[in-house]
Amino acid sequence: MELAKDISGCGIAGFINTDGERISGVDIVDAITLMKDRGNGLGAGFAAYGIYPDFKEFYALHIMYDDEHARKVTEEYLERKVHIEQHGGMPTRPIKKKRPIFFVYFVQPREQSTKGESEEFRIEEADEFIFKLVMFINENIDGAFVISSGKNMGVFKGVGFPDEIANFFRVDEYKAYCWTAHNRFPTNTPGWWGGAHPFSLLGWSVVHNGEISSYGANKRYLEMYGYKCTQKTDTEVVAYLLDLLVRKHGLPLHIVAKIFAPPLWSEIEHMDEKDKELYKALRMVYGGAMLNGPFSIIVGFRGGMFGLNDRIKLRPLVVARKGSNVYMASEESAIRYIADDLDEVYMPKAGEPVIAMLTDEAYEKVYGSKERTYV
């Protein structure tokens, strides 16, 4: 028998060009594929920002269907709820395995036909409208899952190695100013198409290496605010918590990082009075949103990307810069493979977020508006 070792541990990678220059998917596929051995073929995926410039005003729903029936039911629901500007099957290449079918819909909320529905789905709160729509489909329509729902962005994911999934979704043919990628080694939950990373809601997407031991507590906390955890994987809660804390509660990202990875009580004791008060308050108010367990995550959002480690750094994360490009990955080699002569390479400290944003000029160019939102 050949002696073999499973090099367990997921791999993550991401990069952003803060000037908003759109780059093909080839580089991100190369970076994540270099860390192929960090996964085992049971999940891979990509999130891409800025890929639908012609439809940037519309929510791009990437929907995964088990079968034609699920599609029919979902499309009937969508037609009732939203204006569909355009839709179609997502471009794919043949793959030698049983796989779901994927469709993309560019939609906007529209006037509801009954008073009850109009009160529930309020056209003037477009993000909330789409959030409710996504939750409804994921929870109630058998065999249909919305895998991404943001504007001018999309998620491509499934069961396979990163190069296989990239080839299947023709990731090389898209151009994005920000890409994130994941290579999965599932440990506690099944390796199914919906369970691959990134997990996404509205503009948020999350790739994660590690495990969220607080999944149960986070799930119950989120359920109080109408979030339904339907994907059978811990990382799902991170995407929803971001949406809750930033979109609904209006918290800045660096505070969200301190909610996810709070300083230990013993560290808070040594802080000055002002910080002590802040961190105590965060721990008391947002205890249900704290992420326990080892993690490194890369979060994509409208206009930026951020990386974060758990508070005692039990998973790897390397950050690098070169000109207006910011890179993050589980291993330095993955970055060096696609970008040499880096200006700076470092490993961020535990619980310290690294946030990279589009410049104001680039944001306006990509999204056609000066006013920044995260979703």
Added chain:
Amino acid sequence: MYEIDARGVYYRDLNAKIREAIRNHHKDIVLHNVCGQYYIGCGLNDKDVKITINGVPGNDLGAFMNGPTIIVNDDAQDGIGNTMNGGKIVVYGNAGDVVAYSMRGGKIFIEKDVGYRACIHMKAYKDMNPTVVIGGCSGAFMGEYMAGGTLILLGLTRKDDKPLTGVYLATGMHGGKIFIRGGVDEKLLWKEAVVVEPTKEEMKKIESEVKEFCNLFKIDYNKVMDEEFVKVVPKSTRPYGHLYIPGP
């Protein structure tokens, strides 16, 4: 000199090529275009073999190694010298987390910074006594569960916004010695360890290791030795002896 182009070579194939070169009596092996290949030098025994790496080697560099010298002309990733038994690793750059994880013998010299948990559970037995010299700064949990050996932290890259090391220093440490140049804030220490002054004999050990470090990286020895060193040692050899069972 025997050169291997590692560009695009899978880690298993690269390690097989290295072993084959050693079987063919090559002593000076140079790897070019290395990018993330794991386990380079793993389990090699030949004391007179030298492997020079151009590029970033992957995790667990020199794991279980027992003799050779590895020179890395770039940054290294996580887990270098994992359970290493003997030999030497020199890194002309930074290294990642868990440097010298469970290391049991030999030497590691790192020019710049290292990540978290450097020298976690490093150990010593009789004449096996590993030494690690870190030229830059270190992340938190340095010397965690350390059971033996010598760790010297120089902090040459230290700045106002870049601390020498982090919290939970020497947590669970129950053997070995950590020497820190320029002193250390006792608040960082976990309760199982104390800061004391090195003895004369220990200063000799520090001097000889720092001399080797300075020769490798072309650094002014006198300038490095200009600051005082402190020693971090465990209070007891069994810090958790009474954690679950009340003591006498």
